[in-house]
Amino acid sequence: MTTAVVRLLGYSLVDSKLAYVDRFKDKDEIWTGFIPYVSIAVEKGIISGYKDNTFRPKIPVSRAEAAYIIWKAYGEGAKLQAYEPSGVNPQVKKFEGDWNTIGSDELSIALSFADSSNGSITFFSEGEGITRPFTYFQNKTDSIVIHLEENEKTTNMILALQDDNTVNLEVVLGDTYTLKRVTANGDSTNSAAENPLDLKAFEGEWWDKDKVFGFEIKATGPDSGTIEYIDRFSITELFTVVSSNAKSIVIQIGDSKKVVSLTLFSQDTLMYIDGMFTFDMSRK
Known part of the structure; x- marks a missing residue:
């Protein structure tokens, strides 16, 4: 009720x-x-x-x-005033994509944003990527603060854009890095420069470890498809891909402002973030 x-x-x-x-x-x-x-x-x-x-x-x-x-x-x-869906601020979208340390392989990351407070970051090392969810808030128009929780510890990072292709990343009480955006033509020094993922890599049926939350993705085009949420109230929604990188895609559900971030760990495991929930999913 x-x-x-x-x-x-x-x-x-x-x-x-x-x-x-x-x-x-x-x-x-x-x-x-x-x-x-x-x-x-x-x-x-x-x-x-x-x-x-x-x-x-x-x-x-x-x-x-x-x-x-x-x-x-x-x-x-x-x-009372009804809630309104909140998407990703266009200023924050400027942080999205793949970034490398200038002139070295010291740090390579990929950022994607699911909504106005959640996203995921992939750390690349020796050709492998480790993806973690985070929450964030916009400090200024050119700066965001990320809260990354792992192993019962919280890491806070400040990202400040110097221009559209340069960002400073400061780990609070830690190191500071200057990163350059990885361009579409492959200007990069490591694996973060891989081409954006094909939507077909996400096709199939996915379930969380408790078999409570599940969905099936079908591609209907290179940047569009359907997602069927499989539970006691089965719902099928149309979606379009609004951004992608080497490990993640962000999809917009129907005509709403709801967005979902999907990050592949491997061929058969992914992370789902929709602003309310974060699930580690396995392919059925």
Whole structure:
């Protein structure tokens, strides 16, 4: 019921703050696909849970509870502003692509952005790429701050554009690098200069390790296709490729502003980022 009300009110999952479900002691009983809806409902005051800090997702809602939720949604809730999907700022898009240390192989990276707060970075070394998700915020029009979490540690990096093809990368409490953009004609000193991935490399059915979240990708053209989300509510969406590099593509779903970043680890493993979730996926 919570999911239905949030959908009817027109809220977008892009801006869902998942931490709002942490108040519930039984949050692990909430099916993964419904967590963003529950989070928005809590944030907007549509629901608050029970007095013992539980949500009780498996217990049928009573008529009194249903009436209260509807009143909150359409009485109090009518005063609320609906969420609007937020995409990647054009200024941030300037950071996207492949970058190499000037005159050496010291550092090579590829950056891609899924939405206004999430992205992925691939570190290249000896022909291999390691991709990690990150969150970020725009500090200035020519600067962003990246928060990269790995092995229970957080690495903060500041990227500042000097011009369209030069960026300074400063690891907070660490080293500073000056990087040059890898051009389309292959001006590079290492593997980050590989040609952009063919969409067909992503075709097929993919599932997370728990077999809860799955989707199937089919290419209908060099830069377009369909993505079918395979769960209890199977949905098929059209998409177009809006950017790509040697390891990743970013697709835009339909006519909306929702974007999804897909990064290949290998032929049969990839990372999925859509602004709400990050999943390591395996090909079926």
